[in-house]
Amino acid sequence: MKDLFWHLVGIATGLKILLIPAYHSTDFEVHRNWLAITHSLPLDRWYVEATSEWTLDYPPFFAHFEWLLSQVAKYVDPRMLEVQNLNYESKATVYFQRLSVIVTDLVYVLGVRSCLGSLGLARNSQQHFAGSMLLLLNVGLLFVDHIHFQYNGFLFGLLLLSIGSLIRQRFLWSAFIFAVLLNFKHIFLYLAPAFGVYLLRFYCLEQVNVVSTSLAFVKLLAVGLSPFVLSLGPFWRQLPEVFGRLFPFKRGLTHAYWAPNFWAIYNTADKVAAGVLKVEGSSTSSGLVQEVRHSVLPTIQPPVTFVLTVIFMLPILVKLFRSPKSQSPLVFLRSVVLCGCSSFVFGWHVHEKAILMVLIPLCLLTLVNREDARYAYILSIAGYFSLFPLLFDADLYIPRYSLYLSYVAMLYGQLYRIFPNFRGFHALEWIYMLGFLTIPLYEHLLAFLLHLDKRLPFLPLLLTSVYAALGVLYFFGAYYLYALGFTWGKATSSSSSSVKRKRKTK
Structure with a gap:
């Protein structure tokens, strides 16, 4: 079978180009403003400038990334780089920013390629093809980046490159990439405990003697801290302002639209x-x-949200630390998923888009274990549906439903191709997943027939958030127990051997 990876890259790119004229959110103006700030102002003004309400609140590497984009933007439409020119969105500006997301997705493509290779999946295998489809055509990234507007693909590309390097036991390279990622977007700090425990246990403590262990620890510390020095060093006089922007605890417990947690x-x-x-x-x-x-x-x-998040991370981190080396990559991936899910479920002021920190790493586990795939499908139904309120414009109804249904149908089909004996879901799980059909039925039909669209305009949002939250919490509890080894019914955890078999696939 011919390697179809790059064909899928082309299909994904074509789809993204078709979405260029689509509605975009206020995040489009956020990033246009950041282009203007980094291009027009000196470094010491970047984290204090407040002409726009959309102030710069990402770490310095991302600010420099915006500066780099602005060096191209000035040849496209210089007016987009004026700080005072709020809500500016000329056609040239729209195309430039949309295309910048598509071009920087190349990092994501490389990350996908790296991770699929690190799992030992032959390029002509069904697992490799399925993984390419699920990651390259990921509907969450299409929603958030290519309609709503953000740069998550580029950032998740760095995460996948770091994961791929770690599985290949390129420990220092993995630590460096992850530290770079944190200095692009600090929300990935929630995944740091999984990386830290793995590196400590299987890099530092695997050394033959105390001297080697100490040297390994020093190397890891130097490699991990160097991106922070490069990132924050130029802003050392403005560090209070920088950290004030990065950690705005005066925001409420929940976002305007409640994340399903x-x-x-x-x-x-x-x-x-x-x-x-x-x-x-x-x-x-x-x-x-x-x-x-x-x-x-x-x-x-x-502090309550922080303590709860840490408490719920601890069990899987303890298991990761105690796991044998042969099983450690699988346990590490589950630790990444569950650390991300702990922060999503209990974190402070969580955005609905943060569910992608769980769903994208979970795609990798979907390829190598039947039970992981089953839980991944349940979370996919709830998690991707919960992103619908980001695409509230009526013109987006058809794209959002068609893309969502196509993706979950594709995912379901791939499960049966990867796992011939896959038996699906329990009756209550089916009932829950089919229950999502009732929300659009109410929102687009019953609310008008019952004249509730004016009396209770918030109800569709509330239903989406709460109903999706039930699925997220079910996944979190059930998958956590499974990851810790508490199973019921017949065991399904021959993952390590399944990966080895796939390495021999021709």
């Missing part, structure tokens, strides 16, 4: 209790990013 359920429970008890309090669904206080339930502060 534990706090969405918590907010809903508070609202229901306030209604039953007829208690009035501050709103948690005003559509604004603000600090809120719950009406009945205890108000949650940032």
Whole structure:
């Protein structure tokens, strides 16, 4: 079978080009403003400039990335680089920014290639083809980057390059790439415990004696810290301003649209209790990013979310530390997924887009183990659906539903091709997944027939957030128990041997 990887790259690129004229969110203006700031102002003004409400709040490497793009942008339309020119979106600006996302996705392509190779998947195997499809045509990245507008593909490319290097036991190279990633977007800090434990256990502590261990630790520290020195060094006088922008704890517990996590359920429970008890309090669904206080339930502060996140990361990290070397790559991937999921479920002011930190690494596990694939499918149904509120424009209804349904159908088909004896899902899991059909039915039909679209305009958002949260929490609990070795029914965990078999596939 011919290697179809680059054919799929071409298909994905063509699809992204077709989406260039699509609606874009305020994130488009965010990045245009960052282009202007980094191009027009000196370094010491980047993290204090506040002409626009969309201030620079990514780490310095990303700021320099915007500066680099601005060196090309000045030849396309210099007016997009004026700080005072708010909400500027000429046709040239739109095409430049859209194409910049597509071009920088080359890093993502390289990351996908690296990870598939590190898993030992033969290029003519069904697993390699399926992995290429699931990652290169990932519907979440199409939604968030190529319609909504962001640069997540480029960033996830760095993550995949780091994962691929780690699985290949190129430890220092992996640590360096991951440290670079953190200085592009600090949200990936939530995945750092998995990388840290793996590197400590299987690089530092695997050395033959104390001297070698100490030397390995020094090397790892030097390689890991050097990107931080290069990134933050030029801003050493503005570090308070930089960290103030990177960690804005004055934002509320939840975003304007609640990410489908534990706090969405918590907010809903508070609202229901306030209604039953007829208690009035501050709103948690005003559509604004603000600090809120719950009406009945205890108000949650940032330290609570931090402690919960750390507590729920610990079990899988302990298992990773104790795992034998032969099983460590698989346990590491599950640790990445569960560390990302812990932060998504319990983190402070989580954006709905952060579910991609769980879903994209999970694509790799889908290829090598039947049970991982089963859980991945359930989370995919809930997680990708939860991104719909990002694409709220009526013109996007057909693209969002068609892309979503095509992707989940493709995923389901690939599961049966990879795992011939795949038996699917329990009855309650099927009922839950099919239940997502009722949300668009209500939003686009019943709400109008029952005249609820004006009385309860927030209800479709609430239903999407809460119903998807049920699936995310189910995945988190059930998959965590499975990853720790608590299974029911027949065992399905012959993953290491399945990877070895695929390496022999011709």
